[in-house]
Amino acid sequence: EAGVAQSPRYKIIEKRQSVAFWCNPISGHATLYWYQQILGQGPKLLIQFQNNGVVDDSQLPKDRFSAERLKGVDSTLKIQPAKLEDSAVYLCASSTGLTGELFFGEGSRLTVL
């Protein structure tokens, strides 16, 4: 069974530039999550999708972050414009919604200079 796929693995940009991350969840997983993990901290939920609808985006900085999950499968997370404090690993995860277990991708490491 293929795992959660994310790209790019690494991205370096300057502040005020934009960046986009892509995630393809495990086939059949209805729920998709984007987490932000800043160095030394635990993952923090940014947004949760159930199929192509948003369940929770209360922690998403909506003035600069946006995410979509068209067709209820893969998803993109965009940051525009980026700030220095956005430097983090962006983790995508998916789940069936039945067991409570999330399956994570390898993450996309963003460095903002």
Next chain:
Amino acid sequence: DQQVKQNSPSLSVQEGRISILNCDYTNSMFDYFLWYKKYPAEGPTFLISISSIKDKNEDGRFTVFLNKSAKHLSLHIVPSQPGDSAVYFCAASGNTDKLIFGTGTRLQVFP
């Protein structure tokens, strides 16, 4: 407001001995708890979980204990192996499948 806390940022244990990783939570609505393990440059992987209706769950070398009255859970690894060296995250969820993570404990198992 840190709802899930792991107060020990690091732990060093000799191979073959027991590793005990601790986690505290503040939200009494949490009813499902998980431990994730993370190697460098990889995403977290699920290790073991426990529902609030239980106080213990065991899977091979890994056992999770839950003390609801103290809002505390712990992960025991016996015997510890060098391959267990990783960052361990405690996570909790309530009536949704949204997971709240702790800050992690870095475990190092030395020979």
